[in-house]
Amino acid sequence: MQKSSSNALSFFRTIGYAEGISLLILLGIAMPLKYLAGYPLAVKYTGWAHGLLFVAYLSLALWVKEQENWPFKYLINAFLAAFFPFGTFLFDKWLKKHGQA
Template identity: 50%
Template sequence: MTTLSIFRKVAVAEGISYLLLLFVAMPLKYWAGMPLFVKYTGWAHGLLFVLYIVILIMAWQEYKWKFSKTAMIGAASLLPFAPFIVDKKLKEEN
């Protein structure tokens, strides 16, 4: 398994966890008074975000990406749906 394939899997998982946090856990917390969902979804998303950044740095070094490409991919983790676009672009490159 390559660093890139691992990164792509983590990117998709991070994207899913972000969407769950924003569109499921947060509404449950504020509209249904169920804050526990945010606690666990947020914890999982945080772990996946850290993995995303660590593996992104590993891929940057291994594949000799330009800093600008790496920064754009890193910034994508902050936007809903963007990790899925990153996954698609990286898949097309290989």
């Protein structure tokens, strides 16, 4: 059980990094391309990828909560982290600090 649990957490952390990077690309590259350079396809494709990663991150947070028996506070922090630039990176650091990573 512990091995699958650590695999779930590892996968969650990986998706968290991917979700965080996709948000930064969306806000820092794709949106300026859309509004400053008139290239809306950048937001379309980056937004799509980010949306998939966002849903995967939140779904995995629920799964890992069950696998790791996280307190509800951990789940709330994971959800809040997904809404802010650099949030998933800070949440990962917070997990390491609390011995969960």
